[in-house]
Amino acid sequence: MKLKSFLYDKNKVGYLFIFPSMITLITFIVIPLIFSFGSSFFNFTIMLDSFQFAGLDNFRQLFADRRFWNSLKNTLYYTVWVVPLQNMLSLAAAMAVHKASKRNVVLRTIFFLPVVCSMTIIALSLSMMFNYNIGIVPALLRRVNLPVVDLLNDPNLAMPTVMAISIYKSFGFNMVIFIAALQSVPGYLYEAAGIDGATKWKKFFCITLPAIGPTVTFTMITSVISSFQVFDQVYVTTKGGPLFRTETAVQFIYERAFKTYEMGIANASAIILFLIILTVTLLMQYLRRNEENNF
Numbered sequence: 061m062k063l064k065s066f067l068y069d070k071n072k073v074g075y076l077f078i079f080p081s082m083i084t085l086i087t088f089i090v091i092p093l094i095f096s097f098g099s100s101f102f103n104f105t106i107m108l109d110s111f112q113f114a115g116l117d118n119f120r121q122l123f124a125d126r127r128f129w130n131s132l133k134n135t136l137y138y139t140v141w142v143v144p145l146q147n148m149l150s151l152a153a154a155m156a157v158h159k160a161s162k163r164n165v166v167l168r169t170i171f172f173l174p175v176v177c178s179m180t181i182i183a184l185s186l187s188m189m190f191n192y193n194i195g196i197v198p199a200l201l202r203r204v205n206l207p208v209v210d211l212l213n214d215p216n217l218a219m220p221t222v223m224a225i226s227i228y229k230s231f232g233f234n235m236v237i238f239i240a241a242l243q244s245v246p247g248y249l250y251e252a253a254g255i256d257g258a259t260k261w262k263k264f265f266c267i268t269l270p271a272i273g274p275t276v277t278f279t280m281i282t283s284v285i286s287s288f289q290v291f292d293q294v295y296v297t298t299k300g301g302p303l304f305r306t307e308t309a310v311q312f313i314y315e316r317a318f319k320t321y322e323m324g325i326a327n328a329s330a331i332i333l334f335l336i337i338l339t340v341t342l343l344m345q346y347l348r349r350n351e352e353n354n355f
Contacts, residue, residue, distance in 0.1 A: 093334075100327040106317070118328040128329065130304055131312035132336075134219065138308065139287035142223050147279055150231045154238035155264075168239070172232040182229050183293040187212060190221075215305045218298050222306055225293050230286070234279045241275035242268070277348045281341055288337050309333045 100119070103112045122128045153171055157164040174182055190197050192210035201208050211221040249267050258266070269276070291310040294300060300307030300315070307315075309329065317326035 096327045096330055100324060100331050103322075103324040106321050106323055114324055118324045119332075121325060122328055122332065127304065127307070128312060131307045131309045134305065134307055135288055135290065135309045138219065138223060138226075138290055139284060141220075142226055142287050143280060143283045145223075146227045146231050146283055147234060147276070149227060150234035150279070151238050151276075153231065153235045154242055155268075157235075158239045158242040168236075171235055174229045175232040177229075179229055179292040180296050183225050183296040186225055186228075187297045212297050213302050215302050218302055218306045222290075222293050222297060225297070226287075226290065229293075230283075234283070237275060237279055238272065241272040245271045273348075277344065281344055284340055284344065285337055288333065288340075 101113065101115060103114045103118070104110055157167045157171070189195050190211050192198055192208065192213065198208040209217060211217050245268060249271075250263055253263050253267060289310055290308050291314065294306050294308055294311050295314070298306045300311045310333070313326050313329045313333070316322045316329060
């Protein structure tokens with residue numbers, strides 16, 4: 061009888077549906093996060109032996125490590141450029157193809173195609189295409205006597221190249237989200253604005269942007285989180301070089317964990333990165349709420 065009453069209670073039945081997801085969340089996120097936080101105060105190897113309590117020594121070593129600060133600086137530089145550029149390109153593409161037509165269906169497919177491909181495959185393919193020695197693009201430029209630049213080995217161009225690869229790979233995902241948001245904006249608002257003589261730009265800034273504001277906030281937050289976690293494209297193309305100009309925070313964590321086997325320092329680095337992402341995310345949500353309240 062208790063089981064029957066439980067099944068007829070809609071509020072309680074809901075727990076049955078979220079139970080598998082909760083188990084997955086606890087097993088693969090909550091427990092590793094707790095272990096990572098606790099183990100950041102210990103020194104141990106990748107084989108989980110020779111646990112030695114280190115207290116705050118791992119964090120002191122990190123704060124004194126110039127390479128750690130360099131990786132954070134590179135990550136912040138990457139995020140500051142990629143997030144706005146990616147979202148502006150996604151919004152521009154969505155504005156261009158959100159109306160229903162056969163041409164727009166084809167263009168949406170082309171723009172979204174990189175999203176379903178692996179970042180490793182895309183980064184590896186593009187790095188081979190632009191490889192200074194064997195790439196097809198440099199070969200074609202040499203044929204027409206144009207200057208050739210070694211994009212991935214130039215300290216000044218390596219990071220912008222990684223950014224371009226990331227934007228190409230991911231902008232289609234946000235584009236689809238923006239398309240859904242644009243299609244939900246009532247058409248009569250644009251008709252009324254047109255009657256009042258509003259230009260396209262006024263319609264965009266006074267109707268479109270306020271209407272899709274929550275969507276913009278969502279894409280910005282998810283883009284910031286993914287940008288702070290950038291790793292695949294860096295590892296495949298430059299491995300943090302040249303001269304550590306493209307080494308990011310996750311690349312630094314990987315090097316400490318799986319090359320020098322300093323698991324305590326790696327976990328301490330991961331905790332600091334987690335706190336940075338959490339702080340930035342909460343700040344963006346707070347600013348968005350204030351903006352909505354003022355509006």
